[in-house]
Amino acid sequence: MRRLSTINIAALALGLAFLYLPIAVLVIYSFNGSRLVTLWGGWSLRWYGELFRDAAMLESAAISLRLALISASAATVLGTLAALALARERFHGRLLFAGMVYAPLVMPEIITGLSLLLLFVAFNFERGFWAIAVAHTTLTLSFVAVIVQSRLATVDRSLEEAAMDLGCPPLRTFLTVTLPLIWPAVASGFLLAFALSLDDLVIANFVTGPGATTLPIRIYSEVRLGVKPEINAVCTIMIAVVATGLVIASLLTKRSQARQDRGALGARL
C-alpha cells in the first residue's frame, strides 16, 4: 500500500523544487564575482569580504542576535508556564487566557505592531531595544506554549502524581520529573522563538527607536533600493546558520527520543 505513484513523486519533486530553487539561486549568486547581480562573473568570495567590512550591517546583526537570545529565553519561560497552565490547571478566565495564547499565532503583524507601539507611547516606555524585546517575547511565547502543550498532552501524568504522593514538592517534581520529559519540546520552542525574533520586520519596525536597527530592518531598507550582491551574502550566511541549528536540533531530539524509547523498553522488560 505504501508506494508512491508517479503522480505523487512528481508532486513532491515539483513542490520541493519550488521551495528550493529560489534559495539555490540566491546562494549561488552570493558567490558571483560580478557587481551586476544578473551577470555571472566567476566564483568569488568578494561580497563576503565587503560584508565583513560593513560596520552598520555587523552592528545590526549583533543587535538582532542579542535581541533573539533575550526574547527567546523570556518567551520560553513564559510559554512553558502558559502551556502548564493550559494543560494542568483549572482557573477562572481560562477561555480568555486560551484565546490570548492562540491569537498571536495568526494575528496580522501589522495590528500587533501598531497596538504595542501605542501602548509604549501611552505609558511613555522608551522605544528601542527593550521595546522590541517585550514585543518579540509576547509574539513568540504563544508558539512555545503550543509546542510544549502538545508535548505535555502525551506525558504520563501518573509519574508526576507518584512523585507528589511521595512528598516531592511541586517545583522539584517539575524540575526532576516533568521537565526531563518535555525538554525536547521546550528546546524546539526556544529555537522557534529565536528564529521568529531574528526574522521579524514589521513589529520591530513599529516599536524600534534610535540605535536599535535590527538586521531585518537594515536588510529591508537596502532591498527597497534594489538588489545588491552583498545582501545575497548576508542571506546565505543566515540560511547556513539556520540550517546548521536545525540539523543539530533534530539530531539532539532524535537522540533523546531514542534514549527515552530505550528507557521505556527497559522498564517494560
Added chain:
Amino acid sequence: MGDMSKTTNTRSSRLIVLAPYAWLVLFFLAPFLIVLKISLSQSTLMQPPYAPLLALDAGWQGLKDFFGALSLDNYAALFTDALYRRSYLKSLEVAAVSTAILLFIGYPVAYALARAPRRWQAILVLLVVLPFWTSFLIRVYAWINILQRDGLLNDALLALHIIDRPTTWLATDSAVYIGIVYSYFPFMVLPLYATLERMDESLLEAAADLGAPPWKTFFLVTVPLSLPGIAAGALLCFIPITGEFVMPDLLGSSATLMIGQTLWTEFFGNRDWPAAAALAVVLLVILAGPILLYQRREARALERR
C-alpha cells in the same frame, strides 16, 4: 489529581497561571483597548499626535470629557474614502485567491508526503519546513532576484522562446501572488499532511474493494476526511495574508495596495495615528470570525490529544 496535592500546590499553581496571564493582559489585551480608544480620538498636531487618553486626575469631569471627546469621524472616513475601501477589498481578494492557489498546489504535495514510505517521511517533512525557518525577507528577496527585468525567469523564458521580449514581472499582481504562495506554502502543507497522515488507510482499501475507481475514492473518501486539515491550512494562510505588508510592498505596485500598506502609510507617512488605529480595528473586526474559528479548533485539537 488528588485533593491533597491540590491544596499543597495552590500557591505554585497560582504563579504558573498568573505570570503568563498578567504578561498577556498587559502586552496583548491592553494594547488593543488603547488602539480602540485612539481610533475614536481626533487627530492633532501634537506629540504624540492624538488627543490625550483618559485624564484620571481630573476626576468626574475628566471622565465626562473622555466620553464627550469620542468621535466616530475616523470610521466614517473609512467608509467614504474610496482608497480605504479599495485596499480592504484588495486584501481580501489577494488572501482568498492565494489561499485557493495554496490549497490547489499544496494538497498534492501533502498527499504525497503522507503516502511516502515511513523512513522517508521525517526527512521529507523536514525539507518542507526548512525554508520556513529562514527569514521571509530572504524568501521575498530571492524572488526579486529571479523576477527582475534581467533576472532568471525572463532569461529562461527567452531561451525557451516562450517570449521574445523581456516581460515585467516585478511590481505586478503576479509577483505578489508568487511571493505569498511561496512564503505560506509550509503553512498549508503541514496541517494537510497532519490529517492525511492520520487517515485510516483501510477505508481506501474498502472503497477500492467495492470497485470505486481511484479518482472517485479520492474525491468521496480522502477529501472529505481531510476537511479538518483543509480548514486549518486555509485559516492559517488566509488570516495573516489579509494583513500582509512586506510582499505587496516589495513585490507589488500601487495597483496591489493592500490594507497593511495603507495602514503603514497612514501611520508612518501621514502620521495620522487615529486613522491608522481605526483601520486596524476594522481589519480586526473583519478577521474576528476566522480568528475565533481558528482558536476554537486549535484549543479543541489540543484538549483532545
